[in-house]
Amino acid sequence: LSVETVQTxxxxxxxxxxxxxxxxxxxxxxxxYTENFVxxxxxxxxxxxxxxxxxxxGGDGRYYCxxxxxxxxRICAANGVAKLLVGQNGILSTPAVSSLIxxxxxLGGIVLTASHNPGGPExxxxxxxxxxxxGPAPDAFTNKIHQLSTIIKNYKLVxxxxxxxxxxxxxxxxxxxxxxxxxxxxxxxxxxxxxEEIFNFAKLREFVSGKATGKPLKMRIDSMNGVTGAYVREIxxxxxxxxxxxxxxxxxxxxxxGLHPDPNLTYAKDLVDTVAKGDYDIGxxxxxxxxxxxxxxxxxxxxxxxxxxxxxAHYLEAIPYFQKNGVQGFARSMPTASAVDLVGxxxxxxxxxxxxxxxxxxxLMDAGRLCLCGEESxxxxxxxxxxxxxxxxxxxxxxxxxxxxxxxxxxxKQHWSVYGRNYFTRYDYEECDLEPxxxxxxxxxxxxxxxxxxxxxxxxxxxxxxxxEADNFSYTDPVDKSVATKQGLRIxxxxxxxxxxxxxxxGSSGATVRLYIDSYEKENVLGQASVMxxxxxxxxxxxxxxxxxxxRSAPTVIT
Ligand code: VG1
Ligand code: CO
Numbered sequence: 383l384s385v386e387t388v389q390t391x392x393x394x395x396x397x398x399x400x401x402x403x404x405x406x407x408x409x410x411x412x413x414x415y416t417e418n419f420v421x422x423x424x425x426x427x428x429x430x431x432x433x434x435x436x437x438x439x440g441g442d443g444r445y446y447c448x449x450x451x452x453x454x455x456r457i458c459a460a461n462g463v464a465k466l467l468v469g470q471n472g473i474l475s476t477p478a479v480s481s482l483i484x485x486x487x488x489l490g491g492i493v494l495t496a497s498h499n500p501g502g503p504e505x506x507x508x509x510x511x512x513x514x515x516x517g518p519a520p521d522a523f524t525n526k527i528h529q530l531s532t533i534i535k536n537y538k539l540v541x542x543x544x545x546x547x548x549x550x551x552x553x554x555x556x557x558x559x560x561x562x563x564x565x566x567x568x569x570x571x572x573x574x575x576x577x578e579e580i581f582n583f584a585k586l587r588e589f590v591s592g593k594a595t596g597k598p599l600k601m602r603i604d605s606m607n608g609v610t611g612a613y614v615r616e617i618x619x620x621x622x623x624x625x626x627x628x629x630x631x632x633x634x635x636x637x638x639x640g641l642h643p644d645p646n647l648t649y650a651k652d653l654v655d656t657v658a659k660g661d662y663d664i665g666x667x668x669x670x671x672x673x674x675x676x677x678x679x680x681x682x683x684x685x686x687x688x689x690x691x692x693x694x695a696h697y698l699e700a701i702p703y704f705q706k707n708g709v710q711g712f713a714r715s716m717p718t719a720s721a722v723d724l725v726g727x728x729x730x731x732x733x734x735x736x737x738x739x740x741x742x743x744x745x746l747m748d749a750g751r752l753c754l755c756g757e758e759s760x761x762x763x764x765x766x767x768x769x770x771x772x773x774x775x776x777x778x779x780x781x782x783x784x785x786x787x788x789x790x791x792x793x794x795k796q797h798w799s800v801y802g803r804n805y806f807t808r809y810d811y812e813e814c815d816l817e818p819x820x821x822x823x824x825x826x827x828x829x830x831x832x833x834x835x836x837x838x839x840x841x842x843x844x845x846x847x848x849x850x851e852a853d854n855f856s857y858t859d860p861v862d863k864s865v866a867t868k869q870g871l872r873i874x875x876x877x878x879x880x881x882x883x884x885x886x887x888x889g890s891s892g893a894t895v896r897l898y899i900d901s902y903e904k905e906n907v908l909g910q911a912s913v914m915x916x917x918x919x920x921x922x923x924x925x926x927x928x929x930x931x932x933x934r935s936a937p938t939v940i941t
Contacts, residue, residue, distance in 0.1 A: 383543055383557050385460040387536050390414045396422065396531035398524040400739045400887035402510025404496040407446050409890075410507045414537070420454055421537035422530040423492065423511045424461045426523055431489055433462040438482045438512075440474025440569065441494025442609040442671035443634035444501030447472045448547065450494050450509070455545050459555065459562045460538035468547050469569040473634060475609045475672030477774065478573040480516035480767035485572060489514055495609075495671040498644035499890060502637030506890045517744035517768030521866060570613050573773075574621065580703040580766055581777050583621055589784040591623030599783075600663045601628040603776065604653040607639040608670040613773055643669050645676035645760050645772075647684065648939045658682035664779065664790060668772035673740075674760040675772035677779050679790025686806050686911075686941075688719035688900075691756035693797050694778050695725040700785035701778060703766060704753065710765070713743055713755035716855050716870060717882045717898040719804035722756070728801075737857050737869035738884065744768050745861035758808060758898065758941075798907035804900060805914045809937035810886075811895040811928070819885060819893040822931035826871055826883065827854055829925065840924070843917035847875040873925070878902050881922040895932060897922055912940075 393412070396403060396419050403419060410416050424432055439454050441447040451472035458466055467482060472494065474482070479491040496508035511519045511527070519527070540557055547566050555562040577583075592598030603618055605611040611632030618624040631639065642649040645667035657665035657678055665678040677685040685693075695712050698704040711732030712722050726733035732751060736742035740761065746752035747765040756762040761770035762778070779790070786793060829835065830852035839848045855869040870884035879901040886894035899915045899922060906914075922928075929935055 383459070383540050383555060385558055386539050386541050388414070388417070388539055389536050390418055390534060392532050392534050393418060397528040398510070398519075401497060401518060402493065402495070402508050404499060404506055404508035404888055404890045406890055407503055407505065407507045410446060410450070416450055416453060416509070417457060417537045417539070418531060418534050419509055419527075420457045420492070421461070422527045422534060423509070424458070424463075425530050426511075426526040427489065434464045435489035436465040436467065436486055437463055438467050438474070438479050438486070438488050438491035439472075439494075440469030440479055440491075441472055442475065442497070443471070443473045443636065444495065444507065444638070444670060445503055445505070445636040446507045447494045447636075450507070451547055452545055454492055455564055456540050456543050457537060459540040459543055459557050464561070465563045465565065467565050467567050470550055470566055471548055471569075473569040473609060473612070475573065475613060477673055477763075477767055477769050477771040478569065478613070480512060480769040481573055481576050483512055483514065483516040484767065487514075493671070496890065497671045497888065498642070498669040498674060499888070500638065500642050501670065505637070512768070515744055515748055515768050518739070518741040520741050520744070520864070522864065570616050573613060574616050576766065577617060577774065577777060578621070580701065580774070581781055582702050585784060586777070586780060587622050590618070590780065593623065598625065599780070600661060602653060602657055602662050602665045603629045604650060604665070604667040605629070605632045606641050606643040606645065606650065606667055606669070607631045607633065607635040608643040608668060608672060609634050610668040610672040610773060613672065617773060617777075638670060645669055645674050646939060646941050650676055654678065654682050664783070666776045666779075669760070672772050673763075673770040675762060675775040676760050677776070677790070679794075683791040683794070685790060685794060686719065687756055687758050687760050687762060688714070688721050688804060688806050689794060689797070690775070690779070691718070691754070691762055692721035692725050692801070693782065693793060694762065695722050695754055696797060697782045697785060698754070700781040703764070707753070710753040711746070711751050713746060713752050715739070715742070715757040716872065717808075717884070717896070718756060718758040719806040719900040720902075721801065721804045724801045734860070737855065737866050739887070740768075740770055742857065742859070742866070745859055749861045751860075758806065795908070802902060802904040803907040804902050805909070805911045806898070806900050807911050807915050807919070808899075808941040809897040809919070810939040811897075811932055811934050812938040813889070813892040814895060814932045814934065816893040818931045819895055822895075822926060822928065823871065823883070823885060826926050830871060830873055840921040842920040842924075845917040847877070847879060847918065847921065850874045850876045879918060881918060881925070883922070883926055895928065897926070897928070897937070
């Protein structure tokens with residue numbers, strides 16, 4: 383087979399956001415659009431490293447995944463890559479890709495997903511590159527991809543290469559005299575084995591199946607028609623002996639069956655309603671690509687992701703992996719409530735605060751300083767891979783339940799009684815007009831960074847908050863000293879309460895405003911978050927003038 387060089391011209395806007403490039407399917411399927419971007423991903427690697435390399439390819443099964451995977455095979459073949467491991471039918475969860483990169487010492491992986499964004503011909507597609515540590519490419523790398531995309535003149539392709547990714551097996555090719563191998567792999571095998579090494583499956587099986595006690599764990603695990611279906615069936619049904627009725631929406635669908643595959647209280651409403659009405663010990667849901675998780679307890683008792691992280695940190699002894707590998711530091715993204723900081727302090731561990739996005743955790747893990755981290759956006763994970771990991775989080779929670787013998791609600795209440803409680807809420811205003819949002823952020827930044835802002839007091843609902851400091855968050859990576867600026871506006875009050883506001887970097891059109899509110903109470907831990915945080919929310923809306931700029935009187939999603 384021979385290599386063809388195809389002339390092309392640059393597309394504007396091929397700039398990866400918080401987690402890869404996400405656009406409407408219609409944008410990706412324009413002539414040469416996907417080809418350009420994939421070529422730039424490959425060119426952003428050192429030529430010497432790319433030559434003879436192994437790459438992993440797979441995605442969440444959304445519309446256009448299969449076509450994109452086949453296209454990537456043809457482009458990789460033309461660019462000196464020696465071997466591709468491709469998930470069967472193009473299916474691999476994001477955590478599974480991360481695991482495969484590490485286990486196969488691959489140069490990286492191309493992940494086909496727009497994560498929690500809806501799928502289907504009218505919705506979103508996405509492409510993300512993960513580097514050899516298994517983590518999302520850092521800013522310097524994605525900037526290079528973008529820069530290359532603005533000057534690209536041609537891409538390389540082996541047009542005649544025939545590939546059937548629906549069957550597991552190895553295909554060997556001769557590309558202009560050089561060998562090229564495509565191995566279509568079982569989508570779940572490597573990941574399932576990895577989980578078996580991390581958790582005590584024998585113990586969990588007794589607990590989940592109820593073999594010993596005669597009382598099976600009452601679970602409802604909702605894959606939301608995303609990629610986790612196959613993984614969930616193998617792990618929870620086959621390995622842990624749960625009953626078929628414990629898992630739902632486990633067939634990955636190109637449009638996620640019309641669901642918005644985002645595990646939060648709004649989009650996973652079916653799970654929340656079912657668990658609220660029924661008799662369950664635990665409910666869980668994942669996003670399209672399987673890196674997010676939502677955990678709820680009996681009667682839909684909601685565990686905020688910030689608390690989830692703190693509880694797992696407190697009970698690391700329940701997970702064999704940490705006993706074996708030791709416990710290093712913890713970390714969270716800046717908007718995430720600081721519950722885990724308190725656990726870190728108590729255990730004498732380093733705690734890091736990084737910008738939004740999993741790519742910022744990787745260096746700390748590689749340097750051996752970080753073993754557990756999370757984000758308020760339903761992301762939890764450890765240094766077993768370099769992505770957040772939804773199924774891992776559920777297995778962690780079940781391990782904690784087994785270890786303590788307590789319900790989720792009791793675990794949380796006990797945690798708060800020891801550490802106090804970080805009340806947290808996030809308001810999302812989705813698909814606003816971009817221009818007024820940019821203006822709002824600029825105006826707010828100007829206001830809160832003015833010399834006289836610190837020291838000001840704001841009062842609402844009978845509560846007063848005095849500003850301690852305010853800034854646009856910037857972060858210097860402790861390992862490679864790289865700097866990320868403008869990561870979100872934050873106002874910190876004297877009592878530690880915070881207002882954070884930033885624009886999303888994962889949308890495919892318009893702007894999504896995220897407003898995060900966080901307030902700590904030492905004693906008063908059993909209140910309702912929406913009530914406790916109302917005064918601060920009002921103050922945030924007043925300072926930002928959000929209703930005026932966006933024309934919105936209410937958020938689209940409340941977490
Ligand atoms: C959002 C979340 C962020 C997360 C990112 C990717 O980013 O806030 O915490 O890391 O999505 O998650 P943004 O820029 O829209 O706020 V995933 O599961 O969509 O890859
Ligand atoms: Co995701």
